[in-house]
Amino acid sequence: MKYVDATVEEVNEALLQSAKAFQLYGKRSLKERANFLYAVAEEMKNISSELLSIAQKETHLDEARLKVELNRTLFQLTSYADACAEGTWLDLRIDTGDKARNSPKPDLRKMLVPLGPVVVFGASNFPFAYSTAGGDTACALAAGCSVIIKAHPAHAGTSERVAAAVQKTAKKQGLPEGIFLHLHGAGFEVGKALIQHPLTKAVGFTGSFEGGKALFDLAAQRNEPIPVFAEMGSVNPxxxxxxxxxxxxxxxxxxxxxxxxxxxxxxxxxxxxxxxxxxxxxxxxxxxxxxxxxxxxxxxxxxxxxxxxxxxxxxxxxxxxxxxxxxxxxxxxxxxxxxxxxxxxxxxxxxxxxxxxxxxxxxxxxxxxxxxxxxxxxxxxxxxxxxxxxxxxxxxxxxxxxxxxxxxxxxxxxxxNGVPTGVEVALSMQHGGPYPATTDSRFTAVGADGIKRFARPLCFQNWNNDLLPDELKNENPLGLWRTVNNVLSKDPVNAD
Amino acid sequence: MKYVDATVEEVNEALLQSAKAFQLYGKRSLKERANFLYAVAEEMKNISSELLSIAQKETHLDEARLKVELNRTLFQLTSYADACAEGTWLDLRIDTGDKARNSPKPDLRKMLVPLGPVVVFGASNFPFAYSTAGGDTACALAAGCSVIIKAHPAHAGTSERVAAAVQKTAKKQGLPEGIFLHLHGAGFEVGKALIQHPLTKAVGFTGSFEGGKALFDLAAQRNEPIPVFAEMGSVNPxxxxxxxxxxxxxxxxxxxxxxxxxxxxxxxxxxxxxxxxxxxxxxxxxxxxxxxxxxxxxxxxxxxxxxxxxxxxxxxxxxxxxxxxxxxxxxxxxxxxxxxxxxxxxxxxxxxxxxxxxxxxxxxxxxxxxxxxxxxxxxxxxxxxxxxxxxxxxxxxxxxxxxxxxxxxxxxxxxxNGVPTGVEVALSMQHGGPYPATTDSRFTAVGADGIKRFARPLCFQNWNNDLLPDELKNENPLGLWRTVNNVLSKDPVNAD
Structure with a gap:
């Protein structure tokens, strides 16, 4: 079976669609985003035997190994969804104002917001866990970003099947189509066009040093440089x-x-x-x-x-x-x-x-x-x-x-006194080391902290309570952990 | 008065010294780092009339404006020191192990650790608050990094006087000399040599788009790219x-x-x-x-x-x-x-x-x-x-x-319904926006969250309790907030 590389026009079309979908998706509540990820995991579980069979043919990985990986993928989706809904990752901070101060102190409230369309490159060695609906995708969707997948040519069929499952789930949940798009690209050109497109806001990659470095350089040379989280391997001494x-x-x-x-x-x-x-x-x-x-x-x-x-x-x-x-x-x-x-x-x-x-x-x-x-x-x-x-x-x-x-x-x-293989999916995992292991050691590719790769803080100054996002409202309607006047708390805020 | 640009040899010497000092300083406790910052603020307060007089001559800023800025600088030093000691910024996460699990679950504990020597460029418009002992320096020192200042030529005398105060304080506290070094550089060459030096691990900059972009490009083109946080201004519509x-x-x-x-x-x-x-x-x-x-x-x-x-x-x-x-x-x-x-x-x-x-x-x-x-x-x-x-x-x-x-x-x-000028120093402040306002919108230059620019997570897998840093020990001897098995808590951890 042959998969046709996307054209430059198709890349452009995808980004336009993705940016439009982002406007809508980024506003979905934490719970809605989490529910979407749970549903993707459910859908993939339903078609797991089909997925395993396609992947086995494409990758030479045996069924037992692929089963473990598929389960890991479902666990990633659900555990990052849990973290998304729990909301601590938003780094919520509130400093209440003081109008009586000599030079009035403003009311300041900060939370993480999604960056925008994220391009995720499928990894050759993990057809499920670090590809189409893998860790980067789960993190980006949890953050509120739309995602465009560049399928890995070595398991393009698996990728297509997974993508169809994600898209079907999105449709079921009334999410805009452009939230998750899928492109093929056997050569470097599609990836290059994706990274260079002005609407792309971040990149996730797992692969070789040469591949990751090339993407990093392209991203740094853009008119508007964008963050690339490339996990480029390691000798793990x-x-x-x-x-x-x-x-x-x-x-x-x-x-x-x-x-x-x-x-x-x-x-x-x-x-x-x-x-x-x-x-x-x-x-x-x-x-x-x-x-x-x-x-x-x-x-x-x-x-x-x-x-x-x-x-x-x-x-x-x-x-x-x-x-x-x-x-x-x-x-x-x-x-x-x-x-x-x-x-x-x-x-x-x-x-x-x-x-x-x-x-x-x-x-x-x-x-x-x-x-x-x-x-x-x-x-x-x-x-x-x-x-x-x-x-x-x-x-x-x-x-x-x-x-x-x-x-x-x-x-x-x-x-x-252990071995480095076996990367547990947990909040305390760090999968990201000093260069050349990854392009930014301040972030991780495994564990729910990976969500933060695709988000940035936005501070609201002196907004009325009812105009603020729920996460930052006085009454704390979502019951989230927030640092209020330098103290961690779930309490409502007293402010006028 | 004339200040002589550092030579390439002096830059090299500074980095060697800084990297050596970092080894020792990075291991100082949160409290020791905080005490150092408090003492720097105290020392600067003691010599404030001298500082104001030099700065006034060099910058044409009037005394009232400079007084406000100096106070802000002292507040930054002390409030970032507070945050440093309070420790929430370390993003402590612990997932306890489970040896009984089929494929045993490892014990994982993660905390932020300092990146290494940080180069800070003095800002022309803030001789105190965003220069020598300003926000970037306070954040880097709080993170546990050593700092090398590239003085801004427009207030080189102020910078030298502040640096002497910081160095005197370091000496008093028994901290290694190389923890804080100071170089002059009127042209671009000194900054370039600093950024290109292999021992430099991160950069803080406040200034023009042209200046920040040039540093960003140099950093991205290194054999080992390093993070540059450049705040490059804005039209603030x-x-x-x-x-x-x-x-x-x-x-x-x-x-x-x-x-x-x-x-x-x-x-x-x-x-x-x-x-x-x-x-x-x-x-x-x-x-x-x-x-x-x-x-x-x-x-x-x-x-x-x-x-x-x-x-x-x-x-x-x-x-x-x-x-x-x-x-x-x-x-x-x-x-x-x-x-x-x-x-x-x-x-x-x-x-x-x-x-x-x-x-x-x-x-x-x-x-x-x-x-x-x-x-x-x-x-x-x-x-x-x-x-x-x-x-x-x-x-x-x-x-x-x-x-x-x-x-x-x-x-x-x-x-x-306010004005953008007046950047409150608070945890909830975000001073960092999408490019070209800054080179990485995921971080802030103002507020204690700025510490995170200069740190990265390190995960300890299956270490014995007594070999772990105090921050991650079962008994939580420092009484810090930690996310233990996905729940925020200050409690000790039950683990064998």
């Missing part, structure tokens, strides 16, 4: 302290092997770099881990393009000096991964930043440090990451505060 | 609805005349555009307002460069079709303003965006609409603004929701 490694050599090897190879390594939180200090124990760990990597079969990746990139990037790393410790190249097909553990001395890693780069897939590089001091150097030399992980005993954690401080500066999420 | 104008013709004219000419029009919230519907009442209003503009004397502007720009931009507007209604050109000196009210038909305004541009100083352009529909068109055509203002009776406000909606989309603060 895992630092192995000696005592912990000695205590749990086999267990850590097994945990990491599973994390490296899970879903053919196609997670942006895949641990692509392991850092340890040379020792007999590290050799043992390497052997255990290598053994499990060898036992992992080459498997079809999401699409041939990803497999090609994997093989190219893996070869490039080897060319740069990564030495293969363990791999499984038996009968590898062109569209398959080659599970690999490689190693490199820290000295070489520190000198060659090409070795720091992500090899998206089941590949991990063990960086062997001569000393703990060199390990600290590695921590300071790595680029911004979605996650860093520390494997350490309590005693080691207490003794290595300099290493811990260095790693804190590098990541958005800091895992202790 | 005031929409005058007919009935309100008829009811209070003289009063509105007086309010606006004062707002236009206050502090020689050198506020970024100066009402540079007034929009009304052609009528006898509008003519009366124009006459009243013009009369008061005429009675305002030409006055020295902040520095000769600003006066030159004012005269050039005013001439340019006239060249583009703005017709002078009232002005006072009596004995105008080269470094002085020329108070001006001009007018233009809306039709012409809609066709020529050059007429939308800010003329920084005591200048305002009355846009005369043929109909209310044309007024709506003007609202839709204006660029992003720090503020919009609506003058309307309650009845008019209720009847003109389309106009109100259009204006909401254009501004960060929406004033009802």
């Amino acid at each position: 895992v630092f192995l302290l000696p005592q912990k490694l000695a205590n749990e050599t086999g267990k850590l090897a097994s945990m990491l092997a599973a994390s490296i190879t899970q879903s053919v390594g196609q997670f942006c939180t895949n641990p692509g770099i392991l850092v340890g200090v040379k020792s007999k124990v590290l050799d043992e760990f390497k052997e255990f881990l290598g053994e499990q990597i060898k036992q992992t079969s080459p498997t079809s990746m999401l699409h041939p393009g990803i497999a090609k990139s994997f093989q190219k990037n893996r070869a490039k790393a080897i060319e740069e000096g990564a030495v293969v410790v363990a791999t499984n190249e038996a009968d590898v097909e062109e569209d398959e991964s080659i599970p690999t553990l490689a190693e490199v001395p820290a000295e070489q890693f520190l000198q060659n930043t090409l070795l720091h780069k992500e090899v998206f897939g089941p590949y991990s590089l063990l960086v062997e440090c001569a000393t703990k001091e060199e390990m600290l150097e590695v921590a300071k030399a790595i680029e911004g990451q979605l996650t860093c992980t520390l494997m350490a005993t309590d005693e080691e954690a207490n003794k290595n505060s300099e290493l811990i401080d260095a790693l804190k500066e590098k990541c958005g999420r800091f895992v202790f | 005031v929409f005058l609805l007919p009935q309100k104008l008829a009811n209070e013709t003289g009063k509105l004219a007086s309010m606006l005349a004062a707002s236009i000419t206050q502090s020689v029009g050198q506020f970024c919230t100066n009402p540079g555009i007034l929009v009304g519907v052609k009528s006898k009442v509008l003519d009366e209003f124009k006459e009243f307002l013009g009369e008061q503009i005429k009675q305002t004397s030409p006055t020295s502007m902040l520095h000769p460069g600003i006066a030159k720009s004012f005269q050039k931009n005013r001439a340019k507007a006239i060249e583009e079709g703005a017709v002078v209604v009232a002005t006072n050109e009596a004995d105008v000196e080269e470094d002085e303003s020329i108070p001006t009210l001009a007018e233009v038909p809306a039709e012409q305004f809609l066709q020529n965006t050059l007429l939308h541009k800010e003329v920084f100083g005591p200048y305002s352009l009355l846009v005369e609409c043929a109909t209310k529909e044309e007024m709506l068109e003007v609202a839709k055509a204006i660029e992003g603004q720090l503020t919009c203002t609506l003058m309307a009776t309650d009845e008019e406000a209720n009847k003109n929701s389309e106009l109100i909606d259009a204006l909401k989309e254009k501004c960060g603060r929406f004033v009802f």
Whole structure:
């Protein structure tokens, strides 16, 4: 089946329609927006077997993996809807006025309002959770924005089916059609036209560094620059302290092997770099881990393009000096991964930043440090990451505060004695790290705080109570948390 | 007195020192940071007569105006310190784990952490409040960042004196020297070197569109792009609805005349555009307002460069079709303003965006609409603004929701029956609007929410309670507001 790329005219038409729909949708109450998201989740649940079957054909992901992802998507929709309705994300602030003050103090009331039409790019590795009705879309709709999807060509059919479900739901709820639009674009041109359109107000993207950076640059070069939240992957380094490694050599090897190879390594939180200090124990760990990597079969990746990139990037790393410790190249097909553990001395890693780069897939590089001091150097030399992980005993954690401080500066999420894969959907999740992991570390792509990417504060000065939005009215009719004269409260406000 | 521009080596040295100091300062407790800000305010208060005298000589601002600004600066320092210590700005979130869940749920705890060294550019029009120890600096220090000031050349002496006070206070409190550094730079080179330095993590700027845009571009083009919060001014349109104008013709004219000419029009919230519907009442209003503009004397502007720009931009507007209604050109000196009210038909305004541009100083352009529909068109055509203002009776406000909606989309603060000048320092203030008013409408430059510009969330996954920062520990030793399992609370957390 062939999907036709949108034309520049169609992009323009979509933005006009989206901007018009935004005017209406942005005014829907928190509850109405939440109900829409609940209904989308319901509709997707109803057609889940159909969705799973299309996605399986398009992505090579197995049914179990896709089921987990679809459930995650429904949970995102409903939990962000909960957060939307609960309203704390609006950052409501009220400072009552004082007419008697020498130079009267105005009455000021602030809340977040939606930015406008948001363009969301489907992610190759998550056909449900970070694509058409995925996290970015759920956040943008919760914020009150209209959404235009640029479908990922690797699962354009899944995307189209999901989009139809969202649109059907919108129609049922009497929402304007333009609230959620769907375009195909196999090449870069459609995305470019979407980002450059003057009516586009923000962008959500999950994908490669090259893709994300190109969108970021286009957005910054517009007459009116717009925010781009691009989640561009990461090597998610895992630092192995000696005592912990000695205590749990086999267990850590097994945990990491599973994390490296899970879903053919196609997670942006895949641990692509392991850092340890040379020792007999590290050799043992390497052997255990290598053994499990060898036992992992080459498997079809999401699409041939990803497999090609994997093989190219893996070869490039080897060319740069990564030495293969363990791999499984038996009968590898062109569209398959080659599970690999490689190693490199820290000295070489520190000198060659090409070795720091992500090899998206089941590949991990063990960086062997001569000393703990060199390990600290590695921590300071790595680029911004979605996650860093520390494997350490309590005693080691207490003794290595300099290493811990260095790693804190590098990541958005800091895992202790666990693996970075498995990104829990929760308000306290941070999925967004210092560049180049994401383009703005001040926001998250996972968890309801992600709604704030697509909203901005608007302050009302001296408006009459009945002209204010319900969220800011004296009587607090929605019963929301608000900071009133610097105190958090759900109480009504006394003001004249 | 001559101030020497920093060399590239000095810029580099400053960043190295700042990054080192950040390591130590970022770990100071909220209370320690707050105490530092209180002490800076105290020290500045102690030397206030000296500060006022230097600033008066450098800026042509009179003592009364400077006193108000200095007090505002002290209030900013102390109120942001209050907010820093109170800790709600940290957006603390805790989701406790569940080991019994099928695929165990991790324990996740998130808080804002400082970005790193922040470069703050002094503003020409606010030698105290938006310069050396001004709003950006107070926010960055509250966030836990180190600060490097690029002094504004128009008040380099004031800046140096304030910096000495901050540094003296830091020393007294045992804070590392590099926490607050001060560089001169009359040209663009020093600022450029500061922004391009790899250790710089964020930028605060208040000034012209050209200046802010240049910094934004440099920051976006870095290997590691960094956030720039540039507040670049605004024309702050005031929409005058007919009935309100008829009811209070003289009063509105007086309010606006004062707002236009206050502090020689050198506020970024100066009402540079007034929009009304052609009528006898509008003519009366124009006459009243013009009369008061005429009675305002030409006055020295902040520095000769600003006066030159004012005269050039005013001439340019006239060249583009703005017709002078009232002005006072009596004995105008080269470094002085020329108070001006001009007018233009809306039709012409809609066709020529050059007429939308800010003329920084005591200048305002009355846009005369043929109909209310044309007024709506003007609202839709204006660029992003720090503020919009609506003058309307309650009845008019209720009847003109389309106009109100259009204006909401254009501004960060929406004033009802007041003037845009006078930016209250309060948590509910929003001083940041859609581009080109600022480079990121999701943040504010005034009010304690401005702290968030310089911080990012960091999530701790499965850390032991005693290894967590105090802010996130089970027992809540600091007594902060935290969202625990989606509920706001100050209670301790039950978790194993």
